[in-house]
Amino acid sequence: MRHIWRPLLALLLLAGAGALAVSALELDYRLDAFLPAPETARQQIVVDQVSGGSTARLILAAVDGEDPLAMAETSRALAERWRGLKGVERVDNGDWSRQEALLDKLMQARFVLAGDVAERVTPEAVAEALNNRLADLTVAGRRAESLIARDPLGMVEELAAGLAEGRQTQRIDGAWFDAAGERALLIVHSSHAPYAIDQQERLLEALRSSFTDIAPDRQRLELAGAPVIGVASATASRSDALRLSLWGSALLLVVLAFAWRSVSAIIAGAVPLAFGVVCGLTVTVLAFGQVHGLTLAFGFTLLGVALDYPVHLFGHADRRALSATARNIRAPLLLGVTSTLIAYVAIWLSDSPGLAQLGAFSAAGLAGAALATQFLPALNPALPRRVEPTRVSPFNWPAVPLLLGLAALGFLVWQGEARWSHDLSRLSPIDRSQIAADRELRAAVGGGEVRHLIATSGETLEAALEASEQTVELLESAREQGLIEGWQAATELLPTEETQRHRLSAWPTAEAMRKRLESADSGFRSGAFEPFLADLDRARSRGPISRNFWDGTPLAARLDSQLTKTATGWNTLIQPVGLSDAETLAAFLARNDAPAQLIDLAEGSQAMVAAWRQEASLSLGLAAALIVLLLWLRLRHPVETLAVLLPPASAVLVAAATMSHLDGGLTIVHLIGLLLTAGIGLDFALFSRNFRTDPPAAARSRRAINTCAASTGGVFLVLGQSTIGMLQMLGLTVALGILLSWLFSRIGLPR
Amino acid sequence: MISGLLTLILIAAATTTDAGAPENLDELLSSLAPEDDRTELHFVERRSSPLLSEPLVVTGRIWRNLHGHLVRQTLEPRETKHTLSSNMVIIERPGHSSRNYSLGHIPELAVLYHGLSALLTGDADALRERFKHELTGKECGEECCWRLTLKPRDEALAAQVESLSLSGKDDRLERFVLALSDGEKIETELSRQP
Numbered sequence: 001m002r003h004i005w006r007p008l009l010a011l012l013l014l015a016g017a018g019a020l021a022v023s024a025l026e027l028d029y030r031l032d033a034f035l036p037a038p039e040t041a042r043q044q045i046v047v048d049q050v051s052g053g054s055t056a057r058l059i060l061a062a063v064d065g066e067d068p069l070a071m072a073e074t075s076r077a078l079a080e081r082w083r084g085l086k087g088v089e090r091v092d093n094g095d096w097s098r099q100e101a102l103l104d105k106l107m108q109a110r111f112v113l114a115g116d117v118a119e120r121v122t123p124e125a126v127a128e129a130l131n132n133r134l135a136d137l138t139v140a141g142r143r144a145e146s147l148i149a150r151d152p153l154g155m156v157e158e159l160a161a162g163l164a165e166g167r168q169t170q171r172i173d174g175a176w177f178d179a180a181g182e183r184a185l186l187i188v189h190s191s192h193a194p195y196a197i198d199q200q201e202r203l204l205e206a207l208r209s210s211f212t213d214i215a216p217d218r219q220r221l222e223l224a225g226a227p228v229i230g231v232a233s234a235t236a237s238r239s240d241a242l243r244l245s246l247w248g249s250a251l252l253l254v255v256l257a258f259a260w261r262s263v264s265a266i267i268a269g270a271v272p273l274a275f276g277v278v279c280g281l282t283v284t285v286l287a288f289g290q291v292h293g294l295t296l297a298f299g300f301t302l303l304g305v306a307l308d309y310p311v312h313l314f315g316h317a318d319r320r321a322l323s324a325t326a327r328n329i330r331a332p333l334l335l336g337v338t339s340t341l342i343a344y345v346a347i348w349l350s351d352s353p354g355l356a357q358l359g360a361f362s363a364a365g366l367a368g369a370a371l372a373t374q375f376l377p378a379l380n381p382a383l384p385r386r387v388e389p390t391r392v393s394p395f396n397w398p399a400v401p402l403l404l405g406l407a408a409l410g411f412l413v414w415q416g417e418a419r420w421s422h423d424l425s426r427l428s429p430i431d432r433s434q435i436a437a438d439r440e441l442r443a444a445v446g447g448g449e450v451r452h453l454i455a456t457s458g459e460t461l462e463a464a465l466e467a468s469e470q471t472v473e474l475l476e477s478a479r480e481q482g483l484i485e486g487w488q489a490a491t492e493l494l495p496t497e498e499t500q501r502h503r504l505s506a507w508p509t510a511e512a513m514r515k516r517l518e519s520a521d522s523g524f525r526s527g528a529f530e531p532f533l534a535d536l537d538r539a540r541s542r543g544p545i546s547r548n549f550w551d552g553t554p555l556a557a558r559l560d561s562q563l564t565k566t567a568t569g570w571n572t573l574i575q576p577v578g579l580s581d582a583e584t585l586a587a588f589l590a591r592n593d594a595p596a597q598l599i600d601l602a603e604g605s606q607a608m609v610a611a612w613r614q615e616a617s618l619s620l621g622l623a624a625a626l627i628v629l630l631l632w633l634r635l636r637h638p639v640e641t642l643a644v645l646l647p648p649a650s651a652v653l654v655a656a657a658t659m660s661h662l663d664g665g666l667t668i669v670h671l672i673g674l675l676l677t678a679g680i681g682l683d684f685a686l687f688s689r690n691f692r693t694d695p696p697a698a699a700r701s702r703r704a705i706n707t708c709a710a711s712t713g714g715v716f717l718v719l720g721q722s723t724i725g726m727l728q729m730l731g732l733t734v735a736l737g738i739l740l741s742w743l744f745s746r747i748g749l750p751r
Numbered sequence: 752m753i754s755g756l757l758t759l760i761l762i763a764a765a766t767t768t769d770a771g772a773p774e775n776l777d778e779l780l781s782s783l784a785p786e787d788d789r790t791e792l793h794f795v796e797r798r799s800s801p802l803l804s805e806p807l808v809v810t811g812r813i814w815r816n817l818h819g820h821l822v823r824q825t826l827e828p829r830e831t832k833h834t835l836s837s838n839m840v841i842i843e844r845p846g847h848s849s850r851n852y853s854l855g856h857i858p859e860l861a862v863l864y865h866g867l868s869a870l871l872t873g874d875a876d877a878l879r880e881r882f883k884h885e886l887t888g889k890e891c892g893e894e895c896c897w898r899l900t901l902k903p904r905d906e907a908l909a910a911q912v913e914s915l916s917l918s919g920k921d922d923r924l925e926r927f928v929l930a931l932s933d934g935e936k937i938e939t940e941l942s943r944q945p
Contacts, residue, residue, distance in 0.1 A: 137802075
């Protein structure tokens, strides 16, 4: 027992410090931290939209039940309740009748928002409109009177319909429903940033609990959208990671208990890793001020290499003091650590803040862990109690890794571009079924086209809006050609001043309009439309509306999302609806000299990821060259250097080819896994090679490597059982890589 | 349910047999028993509004469609089709997409629907359950004139609709008047011919 106290105390101190640091950290879960810094205005739009755009804040809600009218009633009650919740910017359910403030704003703005004024005020059009109002009276009676008196031309209903988001939905009793009429649909705009997971989670809970309060028993609420996915994935990651790390740790304990048969050795074995984590956190916080949530997750993974260091130390222990063993393994250990450090520092120098953090965390952690391993003897742990191994590997078949490595390389070259995966959704830490549910609901709501945007820009807001208006004119003819079903443009809420003035001047004076209404001989008594004429008078004297006009209404948020101020001026965004063939539309816009570009968010982020990958490949390539150089300098022999490099290089290539084939292309996550594989494999090869002339030491080394492979490989194999795509890819890549590294360093070293 | 209305309306124009004043609700309802529902009925509705210089005259036809819904098509002032089912009205206007509303928002239609359907299926119990009723009759010439006044028992409906009075001669329904709580009266006359 006397051996336990020091290691235990050290481990507890480090665990305490690490836990304290993690809990004090402000973790930030922005996915865009792993994207490269945007360089062009177009890339900026892509990054904005991917990370915090309005579509990333949309929560789609569906009320499922039996009686559509009761569902419509629930939809209205829900919308009213939800509008009062903290964190809700706006709720749309198709029904504007209960949003009186908004209706009043639309009443005021209709004179500048509606086009074709001259056609609306011809005697025939006025007579037709008034006849329609009589028809309204026959259904709605007195309830319609005040609306008819204020809006005899029926412009507000038309505007409201045009502004509605879900154009492909049907309405039952005024509320949006899916095409089958089975679910009432609502759209909630959250005011929280998409990555503010805790706030989003509270908002979702509040949405659900108001539903429980007001909905009848047999109705159910379904929520979807980016915030829901974000919250679900955070929860899933947490529970999945917890479950798998428990299993992984249990496996690790079993392997180490079998290998060492000493409690104090196992406790001491955890000290370097814990010290590495504390070092990594410290350096990251000092260098970056905060730590990205994903950095922690991936960083812990990359520190998995450090798990092997005490295994090598204890594995090589003989009758001498442990400090002598530490000195004994120092050369290969340091060489392995330095090589891996070079790769991690290369990541540190990356352009993307998330990756830079990851590199810093792993490099510092690795250095700390290696240092701690050297000082482990000071903790005076009991030595592993096992009989000395004597058997040495009789296999020296370097041709095996060489041929397999070349075959894998050939496969990757033959694959060409297909070796890289372009499906970004695979990278998100999300259960796939959730994404499917989200897409389904999005399609039901309609207008959920989130992949494309049409952007215009200008030096002034007016210029950007003018470009937007010209584009909308072109879109009108694109609609006639069936290229697009509709769109939402900023100019629907804020036309250019010129257009607004033009429209206002096309309106007759209140006096002239009064005569026109009376001469229609519709059966309405004279003076019935005074409220309308008063509005007209006010609109004419007020002139054009400005951006602030919508302040205080839910439409302000929509306008904000469509107008962005940039360093050089303004951008406006047009959101297409029902865009079936983006390429044809882009060609159409280009052919007609549209002052706008169609932006494909998916393609844009793919292009950025590709650019990032190139940059990362370049740094890693440089790092690889440096590692080769370092090994050569240290081992002083080209054959020795090649002998050490062959097993890990071949293992990485074969693992890359296999995973690329299985997963349909490699992603950033695979690359991180391969990087870890290279580090571990290099250690295996260095240790095997270093002690090959000393049979007892070689036998100990071999056993240590077996233990490493079983423990670390086992942990990642467990991780590979995750339902989360990202964890699964990582776990399987590393587990396969370790298995191959172990195999190749065992049979693949030359004599 | 609604099928009865048409039948009722058919009966309204049919040659009548000599009949005495109905003594009670059950007797009236059984005399209005539905027989055929293939024909359509013409109506003339009058409603007033402070916006109008004179009452609005709405003319049109009513018939029952294959699904058993009551279809009310107006020709003047505008061609419009209203399809009434048990809890909803679907409104179609040429050149516009169809809209639908819960009868809950249009209490006068709800009262009309519930009153007429109970009446026409001869379900006196349903009528008593939903409405307070008052039945009067008197001799007018060779026929018997009757008037049935219904007041909704449902508080929400009663707050908006004062009463529905149906009147006719013998076993014909000729006219109904919806009196709303705000004083508005909607009068409808029925006939077989335009």
